[in-house]
Amino acid sequence: MNSRPMVSARDITKRYGAVQALSDARIDLNAGEIVALMGDNGAGKSTLVKILSGAVQADQGTIEVAGRPARISRPNDARSLGITTVFQDLALAENLDVVANLYLGTEIRRRSVLDEVAMERSALDLLASLGVRIRDLRAPVAALSGGQRQSVAIARALLGDPRVVILDEPTAALGVEQTAQVLALVKRLRDRGLAVVLVSHNLSDVRAVSDRVVVLRRGRNAGEFVTADSTQDAIVASITGADQ
C-alpha cells in the first residue's frame, strides 16, 4: 500500500443546475482494501460513484488509474479500465436463471449457439470460490432471496475481471443473516486483491468490514478515518457536521 493507489480521483466537481453536488472531492482506492464511502443523503456519494462508473461526467477534476490519467465518459470506459459497479437495483433479469444472468451480454457461445455447459460450469466455480450458496442455478432469479440476488449481482460484476468493485448500498434491503452473508462476500473480494468501495449508511456494516472510511458532506470531503483506529462517534460527527 506504499505504492501509488489503484485509482485516485482529485478535485472532482459536479453541478446539477443550481445544485453543487460535488466540490473538489477526492478519493483514493488501493488494491486489497475496502473503502467505505459514507455521508448523509445528498452528500454526494451517489454522484461520486456515478462519475467513477461513467454514468455521469464530472465538470472538473482528474482521475488516475494505476498512475495514468484516465477519461471516464461512458460506462464502457470504466469497464475497460477495470472499474465495475453494482448499483442498488442490481440490474438482474428476474425471469432468467442464475447462469443466464451471470453471463448476460457476455454469453459463452459455440458458433452462435449458447454453451450452457461451459457457462454453468464456470458459474458453479465462481460462486463456490465466493462462498455463495445457491441450491439451483437453473431457478429464475425471482425465486432467490435478497442476499442471494445481491451475491449474484456481485459475482456478475467479477466476470469482467475488474480491479475495482463499487458496491452501492449492498445491504440496504437485507435482513440480519443475509447482511452477514453479503459482508462475508465483500471481505472475500478484498482477499482477492480487489479495491472495493462500499457505499453505505450503515455504521455497523462499515465498521465490520471496511479498512478506511471516507466521509462526504455537502459535496466536500469531511473526513477520512482508518476504521480500526477510530470511534463510531468520530465518524458520526463527521457525517453530521457536529465536529466543526
Next chain:
Amino acid sequence: MTAWPIRSTLGALGATRERLRHGDMGQAPVAIGLVLIAVVFQSMNAHFLTAENLTNLALQMVSTGTIALGLVLVLLLGEIDLSAGSISGLAAVVTTTLYVRQDWHPLVAVAVAIGVAAAIGALHGLLSALLHMPSFVVTLAGLIGWLGLMLYLLKPDGTLNLPFEHGLAVLSGVWLPAWLSWLLAAGLVVAHLSAALSRRWRRLQAGLEAPSIARVASRAVALAGLLAAAVAVLSADRGVPLPFLIFCALVIGCDLLLRRTVFGRRVYAVGGNAEAARRAGINVTRIRVAVFAVASALAATGGVLAASRLAAVNQSSGGSDILLNAIAAAVIGGTSLFGGRGRAYAALFGILVIQSVANGMLLLNVDSSVRLMVTGAVLAVAVAVDATARRGRPG
C-alpha cells in the same frame, strides 16, 4: 447401485415440485384442457375425433397459428403487435398481385411479400424503440394503415383468385405419403434423442448434474408416442398436410432460436428487464427491431398460407377475428403479456385449443355468436388458471 434410480427420481420429482411452486406448470393445463375439449365434443358428435376431422383441424390451425407464433415473440418482449392480421392480409395480396397480375414466379412473389412484411415490422420496431412510441399505438396505426394499403392494392375487383391447378394454391393440396411422414417423425425422435444424450454426456464431462438415462429415454419415448399418434391419425386420412408440416417446422425453429441461441437469450432478457439488458451491453433497439421484423414475416407467412388454402385473397383477408384469435392462442399457450415468459410451443398448443373449440362447434352447427362467447370463456379460464398458479410465486 439400486439407490441411484430412486434418488434421481426423487430429485426429478423435487425439481418438478420446485417448478410448480414457482408457477411454471409447463403445458399441463393446456393438455388437460385439450382432453376436456376432446371428451366433450366427442360425446356430442362422434365425428369430432375421426381422422378426417382431425386432419381438417390440422389444416385450420396453420394460418392463425403461424401468426400467433410471431405474436409469441413480440409478447416475450413485453410488447404487442396489433398489425399482425393486417400484415398477413397485405402480404397475401402482395403475393397474389405479383403472382397473378404480374406473372411472377410464385416463390419469388412469396419471398418479396415476406420481405416487405419484415421491413414493415422493422419500421414498427424502430418507431417504438427510437421514438418511445408504445408498440400498442404504433401497431394500431399499422392495423389501420396496412389494411388500407391492402384494400387499395385489391382495387378494382376487391378479390383476386389463385389458379387452382398450379403454383401457390397447389401447396395446400399436398399431402405427405405415409412413409415420408414416418421417416420424418423417426428423424425428429433420433435428433431429439441424440441431442439430449450428447448434452448429458457433455454435462457429465464437465462434472455437472445431468438427467438420468431413464429420464432422457422416457422423454424421447413420450415424444415418439406423440408424433406416432399424430402421424397415424393424419395418415389414416389424406396424410400429413404440407402446410401443417411448414407450421410445425416454424414452431420448432423458433423454439430452438429462443432457447439455444444468444439472440433468444437476449429476447428473454429484454422482456424481463430491458434496463438490465441495456446495462449488460445488449443493443436493446436492435433486438426489438429484429423481433418485430421476424414477427411480421411470420404473420406474412400465415397470410400466404391462408391465401393458398382459400385459393383467393379478398377484402376480408387477414381481417375479422384472425388477430384476436392469434393473440388468444399465444396467451392460452402460456405466454405472459408482461414479457419474458413463454415458449414457441405456446403458439402450437394455444391454436390447437382455440381451433378445436371452433371446429367442434362448427360440427355441432352452433351459431357463431355462441362460438365467440365460448372462445372468450376459454381464454378467460386459461388466463385465470395461469394467474392463480403464479400467485404463490416469489418476487
